[in-house]
Amino acid sequence: MDYEDQLDRALEQSPEIASGGDRFEVPDPEVRPEGNVTVWENFEAVHDRLARDPDHLMRFLQSELGTSAQIDDRGRARFTGDFKQQRVADALEAYVEGFVTCSxxxxxxxxxxxxxxxxxxxxxxxxxxxxxxxx
Structure with missing residues (x-):
């Protein structure tokens, strides 16, 4: 078996990895105030898209936002305090940069x-x- 045959065989057996950055889009966090709590409605969709453990993401967000939080029975994140959408989006971006994207x-x-x-x-x-x- 020569080099070309081996190369063809290796390429056939290697997993398909899509190219280009367009395919990976993290949903924007949908947050809204509810009393003295900020509710992140699509938290479950976001951590599913990132393929990360929700508790790991939550620990990071609590640290980044400097607040306590929990995941409710509907899969939403609930942060103590009033947080604007952009602040939560910035924290999520920091998580993706540190814990999802290959350096x-x-x-x-x-x-x-x-x-x-x-x-x-x-x-x-x-x-x-x-x-x-x-x-």
């Missing part, structure tokens, strides 16, 4: 994995492993 190739096709007791970001597109900030 090497920019791909969102990543996973958080434990490696020797430390959580790292593993890219399924390029194979890079990078550290993530502590929450």
């Amino acid at each position: 090497e190739c920019g791909s969102p096709d990543t996973r958080l994995v434990d490696e020797r007791g430390t959580t790292v970001l593993k890219c399924d597109a390029c194979g890079a492993i990078s550290s993530v900030p502590d929450i």
